[in-house]
Amino acid sequence: MTEPTxxxxxxxxxxxxxxxxxxxxxxxxxxxxxxxxxxxxPEVAEVDVVRHYMAxxxxxxxxxxxFYPLGSCTMKYNPKINEDTCRLPGFLFTHPLQPxxxxxxxxxxxxxxxxxxxxxxxxxxxxLQPAAGxxxxxxxxxxxxxxxxxxxxxxxxxxxxxDAAHGTNxxxxxxxxxxxxxxxxxxxxxxxxxxxxxxCDDTVVGMMLTNPNTLGLFDENIEEVVKLVxxxxxxMYGDGANLNALLGIxxxxxxxxxxxxxxxxxxxxxxxxxxxxxSGPVGVSERxxxxxxxxxxxxxxxxxxxIPPLYGFVTPKHSIGRMKSFHGHFGGGLVRAYTxxxxxxxxxxxxxxxxxxxxxxxxxxxxxxxxxxPFDRICMHEFVMEGRVEGSDVRALDISKRLMDYNFHPPxxxxxxxxxEALMIEPTETENKDTLDRFADALIKIxxxxxxxxxxxxxxxxxxxxxxxxxxxxxxxxxxxxxxPEGYDSEQ
Ligand SMILES: *Cc1c(COP(=O)(O)O)cnc(C)c1O
Numbered sequence: 001m002t003e004p005t006x007x008x009x010x011x012x013x014x015x016x017x018x019x020x021x022x023x024x025x026x027x028x029x030x031x032x033x034x035x036x037x038x039x040x041x042p043e044v045a046e047v048d049v050v051r052h053y054m055a056x057x058x059x060x061x062x063x064x065x066x067f068y069p070l071g072s073c074t075m076k077y078n079p080k081i082n083e084d085t086c087r088l089p090g091f092l093f094t095h096p097l098q099p100x101x102x103x104x105x106x107x108x109x110x111x112x113x114x115x116x117x118x119x120x121x122x123x124x125x126x127x128l129q130p131a132a133g134x135x136x137x138x139x140x141x142x143x144x145x146x147x148x149x150x151x152x153x154x155x156x157x158x159x160x161x162x163d164a165a166h167g168t169n170x171x172x173x174x175x176x177x178x179x180x181x182x183x184x185x186x187x188x189x190x191x192x193x194x195x196x197x198x199x200c201d202d203t204v205v206g207m208m209l210t211n212p213n214t215l216g217l218f219d220e221n222i223e224e225v226v227k228l229v230x231x232x233x234x235x236m237y238g239d240g241a242n243l244n245a246l247l248g249i250x251x252x253x254x255x256x257x258x259x260x261x262x263x264x265x266x267x268x269x270x271x272x273x274x275x276x277x278x279s280g281p282v283g284v285s286e287r288x289x290x291x292x293x294x295x296x297x298x299x300x301x302x303x304x305x306x307i308p309p310l311y312g313f314v315t316p317k318h319s320i321g322r323m324k325s326f327h328g329h330f331g332g333g334l335v336r337a338y339t340x341x342x343x344x345x346x347x348x349x350x351x352x353x354x355x356x357x358x359x360x361x362x363x364x365x366x367x368x369x370x371x372x373x374p375f376d377r378i379c380m381h382e383f384v385m386e387g388r389v390e391g392s393d394v395r396a397l398d399i400s401k402r403l404m405d406y407n408f409h410p411p412x413x414x415x416x417x418x419x420x421e422a423l424m425i426e427p428t429e430t431e432n433k434d435t436l437d438r439f440a441d442a443l444i445k446i447x448x449x450x451x452x453x454x455x456x457x458x459x460x461x462x463x464x465x466x467x468x469x470x471x472x473x474x475x476x477x478x479x480x481x482x483x484x485p486e487g488y489d490s491e492q
Pocket of ligand 1: 072073132133134135166168169210214239241242263278280
């Protein structure tokens with residue numbers, strides 16, 4: 001039983017809105033030939049629309065509905081107080097083009113946010129503009145390029161990226177015309193130092209490194225890695241998507257990184273994955289501070305006793321320009337993340353990472369006997385195991401689909417690429433032990449099913465509104481257009 005499309009619900013003459021008699025002068029419609037009469041809009045009442053979308057929303061799995069261990073994505077619970085603050089009228093009903101004197105509260109919040117992110121990460125300056133992590137990467141790589149160019153050093157074209165990296169890293173470097181050199185991981189899941197050393201020369205723009213990496217492992221040689229890249233004149237880019245493991249414990253700026261993006265929609269509990277806009281502020285060391293995108297929020301006039309300072313916009317000396325219209329995602333991203341940081345405070349932030357790491361290690365300990373964890377050492381906030389079972393031909397994808405029957409969102413599948421049948425699991429700090437145990441129990445049970453009744457697993461899910469998709473057919477026979485009403489000519 002599935003919900004019909006809104007077009008199937010359509011009935012001629014039904015309408016959602018009726019307008020009162022106009023109290024303004026009446027104008028005739030323009031020439032009929034200018035008007036379309038074939039717009040295939042459904043005719044439905046308001047209640048039909050509400051019930052339809054309500055029904056569709058129940059097909060969705062969400063972090064408000066259940067456990068969502070999607071590795072690398074940090075799908076933590078989003079506290080509802082963040083929704084209250086970002087809807088405060090003083091934030092909601094302001095416009096980015098208002099005179100700064102009328103939005104000092106907003107500017108203070110943005111200034112404070114820059115300061116807090118500097119403190120948390122150990123960087124010298126922060127921009128709030130980028131709209132997501134990948135956008136922050138692009139912004140960071142633009143600054144790295146500008147830095148080298150400003151020194152008259154224009155032979156640097158090579159970006160070093162480990163094989164465990166998220167695909168956005170090579171994409172960001174590639175979009176700027178750089179040559180990506182893949183650095184393999186060693187047997188312990190660290191950057192292979194010999195391979196790195198072999199690539200370090202005077203054509204290196206820098207290195208893009210996620211630490212802890214996407215295996216959930218903190219690179220044991222991080223200081224050596226930074227030194228090698230530095231010594232050949234390169235800059236270190238930190239992919240901050242895994243910051244949930246480090247809050248209040250390690251500061252990437254202190255480790256020697258020059259630039260890093262934050263994913264406010266991961267680490268700082270801004271809803272994502274269809275729930276809200278992303279936000280990817282970028283922090284930089286002194287070396288890159290002059291290249292930050294404009295504008296930043298700064299203090300234009302110092303305050304005095306009883307008189308607050310005047311906040312406004314400032315432009316760094318060698319700014320790469322704007323990354324985005326206006327000032328980033330203010331309400332949806334910044335106000336929510338600000339609230340989250342304020343509610344936790346320094347000790348609370350450290351607790352977040354401690355519990356995130358504890359939860360991941362607890363789950364790994366429960367699953368170690370059933371599934372193979374290839375780079376098996378103490379993990380950070382996530383770990384990667386092989387979705388295979390001895391004596392069965394079920395694959396990671398089958399296990400993930402079967403998890404849906406137990407009402408869990410599947411982990412990240414087939415990433416990172418260096419683990420066979422990868423299942424990447426990130427429980428986050430917001431889950432309690434009961435939930436972690438239920439999840440581990442389900443996976444252990446599925447491993448049993450994989451041997452006793454493999455077809456049950458391979459044809460899962462069985463309890464969702466839609467069953468297993470034919471992914472090959474979906475890719476081969478693409479239908480990219482929406483539903484079309486009968487008689488409607490798609491060639492028009
Ligand atoms: C999520 C993620 C990104 C990209 O961030 P978006 O906000 O989704 O653009 C980059 N690197 C890693 C490791 C990630 O997990």
